Amino acid sequence: MTxxxxxxxxxxxDRTSHDWDAVVIxxxxxxxxxxxxxxxxxxxxxxVDEQPEIGGQIYRAIERNRNHSRLARILxxxxxxxxxxxxxxxxxxxxxxxxxxxWRIDEERGVWIRRHGAIERVSARAVVLATGAMERPVPTPGxxxxxxxxxxxxxxxxxxxxxxxxxxxxxxxxxxxxxxxARQCLAAGVRDMVLLDTSDSTHLLGGLxxxxxxxxxxxxxxxxxxxxxxxxxxxxxxxFYRGVxxxxxxxxxxxxxIRFVHRGGAARLACDTVGLHEGVIPQQxxxxxxxxxxxxxxxQGSFRPVLGASGTTDLPGIHVAGDAGGxxxxxxxxxxxxxxxxAILRDIGRLAPEAxxxxxxxxxxxxxAHLTVRPFLDRLYPPRAEILAPADDTVxxxxxxxxxxxxxxxxxxxxxxxxxxKAFLRCGMGPCQGRLCGPTATAIIAAATxxxxxxxxxxxxxxxxxxxxxxELAGLADHGAPNAERNRERPx
Amino acid sequence: MFRRIEPAPAAxxxxxxxxxxxxxxxxxxxxxxxxxxxxxxxxxxxDAAPRAPYCMMGVCFECLVEIDxxxxxxxxxxxARDGMVVHVQTGARQIPERGHDR
Numbered sequence: 001m002t003x004x005x006x007x008x009x010x011x012x013x014d015r016t017s018h019d020w021d022a023v024v025i026x027x028x029x030x031x032x033x034x035x036x037x038x039x040x041x042x043x044x045x046x047x048v049d050e051q052p053e054i055g056g057q058i059y060r061a062i063e064r065n066r067n068h069s070r071l072a073r074i075l076x077x078x079x080x081x082x083x084x085x086x087x088x089x090x091x092x093x094x095x096x097x098x099x100x101x102x103w104r105i106d107e108e109r110g111v112w113i114r115r116h117g118a119i120e121r122v123s124a125r126a127v128v129l130a131t132g133a134m135e136r137p138v139p140t141p142g143x144x145x146x147x148x149x150x151x152x153x154x155x156x157x158x159x160x161x162x163x164x165x166x167x168x169x170x171x172x173x174x175x176x177x178x179x180x181x182a183r184q185c186l187a188a189g190v191r192d193m194v195l196l197d198t199s200d201s202t203h204l205l206g207g208l209x210x211x212x213x214x215x216x217x218x219x220x221x222x223x224x225x226x227x228x229x230x231x232x233x234x235x236x237x238x239x240f241y242r243g244v245x246x247x248x249x250x251x252x253x254x255x256x257x258i259r260f261v262h263r264g265g266a267a268r269l270a271c272d273t274v275g276l277h278e279g280v281i282p283q284q285x286x287x288x289x290x291x292x293x294x295x296x297x298x299x300q301g302s303f304r305p306v307l308g309a310s311g312t313t314d315l316p317g318i319h320v321a322g323d324a325g326g327x328x329x330x331x332x333x334x335x336x337x338x339x340x341x342x343a344i345l346r347d348i349g350r351l352a353p354e355a356x357x358x359x360x361x362x363x364x365x366x367x368x369a370h371l372t373v374r375p376f377l378d379r380l381y382p383p384r385a386e387i388l389a390p391a392d393d394t395v396x397x398x399x400x401x402x403x404x405x406x407x408x409x410x411x412x413x414x415x416x417x418x419x420x421x422k423a424f425l426r427c428g429m430g431p432c433q434g435r436l437c438g439p440t441a442t443a444i445i446a447a448a449t450x451x452x453x454x455x456x457x458x459x460x461x462x463x464x465x466x467x468x469x470x471x472e473l474a475g476l477a478d479h480g481a482p483n484a485e486r487n488r489e490r491p492x
Numbered sequence: 493m494f495r496r497i498e499p500a501p502a503a504x505x506x507x508x509x510x511x512x513x514x515x516x517x518x519x520x521x522x523x524x525x526x527x528x529x530x531x532x533x534x535x536x537x538x539d540a541a542p543r544a545p546y547c548m549m550g551v552c553f554e555c556l557v558e559i560d561x562x563x564x565x566x567x568x569x570x571x572a573r574d575g576m577v578v579h580v581q582t583g584a585r586q587i588p589e590r591g592h593d594r
Contacts, residue, residue: 050550052571053518057549064518070498099571134551144554146531146544153548157494160548161516161523166493188497253542254531272493283551398546399553401538431553431564436546467564 028056030322031130033337142249167272399430504574
């Protein structure tokens with residue numbers, strides 16, 4: 001117990017020097033659960049989100065929509081699971097700061113935020129990164145045309161604005177969100193919809209050995225839901241092309257048609273809106289900027305931070321919870337948030353180690369029940385090959401209009417990694433700071449240099465994580481905060 | 493083009509390139525604009541091609557517009573407000589004038 005006592009003394013002394021016991025970044029399922037559990041456990045907790053409402057993307061606008069009978073019915077029961085989580089967060093006593101951008105985290109667990117146009121640094125004894133996932137970039141000829149969006153983006157328009165595409169909608173992609181959103185469109189009265197399924201039927205064979213495990217735990221519920229979605233789409237007679245490849249979008253000022261290959265033949269469909277989707281990947285910007293170790297997960301085709309038990313990173317007091325640590329889905333993410341919170345409460349002396357261990361074990365079991373289906377889904381829905389090896393004239397960096405061919409040519413001239421490519425081509429140096437081209441750049445360079453993605457590496461991510469102006473930083477300096485002069489506005 | 497599954501009363505009006513656009517409660521600038529049929533948010537600084545929201549969640553920066561005189565604003569992250577003046581963003585970011593780029 002001596003070690004524990006010393007630890008407690010140290011933490012008691014530490015308490016005075018920090019603004020918060022814990023700062024949680026993100027109000028999706030992981031962030032809501034983490035912040036609620038921390039505050040319930042007596043930790044002074046601040047939770048921030050860039051969005052003006054809590055819920056993250058999966059439960060976006062949940063507090064408005066739960067009482068909107070039509071939207072609630074369209075979005076379905078799994079979406080409404082966000083409502084009790086939101087209630088729990090509101091009742092927990094955690095301070096919620098929305099419309100709050102995190103643009104830097106420093107080594108002393110200082111979280112640099114911007115809210116209402118002003119910059120502040122808030123410090124915490126522990127930080128939970130619950131920044132979730134983003135849609136995997138899908139470089140496709142013509143994907144920069146207005147009218148071409150991620151399927152997740154179209155779903156956000158539905159959740160946040162009650163909007164559905166008018167005219168003909170083509171959804172091209174694969175995976176759970178592809179089917180779910182198609183079903184939601186059907187329920188929302190979208191009549192002219194065509195589905196282009198890019199998954200390969202041979203993947204089903206590869207996935208079969210993983211099926212028995214997928215049926216255990218909560219896995220069967222996910223499979224049943226998927227089967228139900230497919231059956232509903234079939235009953236409604238939605239045109240469904242399977243095994244589609246070689247997708248390209250046509251249009252001058254807006255998308256007007258989609259071309260693709262189906263059963264060996266070329267096809268073309270006029271359309272008004274196109275949704276593309278090839279799964280989701282962890283958001284890496286913050287963990288990368290902190291210099292956390294990352295590994296490439298071949299099963300999910302994406303990088304993830306290397307995490308210890310309860311989501312610990314290699315930096316003391318900094319945890320990752322939910323999809324930001326590897327794709328696990330909404331329900332497992334909520335358990336992940338609880339686990340990180342319990343570990344932090346233990347570490348700051350708010351929860352006895354035995355109680356923490358018992359509750360973490362229970363949360364871990366519950367989390368695991370949602371993960372049995374994941375290996376099967378990962379095998380069934382890998383990203384289509386052409387987005388990892390786009391044709392030479394396909395734009396991969398949307399901000400700087402850098403093509404796959406330009407990157408390959410740069411590799412031919414001796415570029416060996418993503419950071420050199422940045423210097424040669426400016427790819428990854430536009431406003432999105434590589435979020436939309438990083439995965440593709442790694443894949444192309446890895447293929448061209450015959451190395452693994454892990455050996456190839458990823459863009460070095462620098463702060464500010466999003467553009468912050470000199471004026472905003474000057475405001476910080478006026479208030480006497482340290483180090484402001486060291487930060488410069490990103491040129492854009 | 494998009495349509496609302498259920499029309500709701502307008503919560504306010506913003507002006508986009510001189511055109512009045514009514515928005516609903518909860519709309520971001522981006523949802524308000526796409527609901528009103530706006531197809532072009534900015535012209536790309538390299539080739540001047542039109543661009544519009546792609547991710548709707550703050551990662552792609554395709555929805556950059558000028559709001560109340562400030563350039564490079566992410567339309568998908570900013571709530572629509574009554575009286576807001578929004579413009580298509582053309583070309584690269586301008587050098588800020590003194591006192592302009594708060």
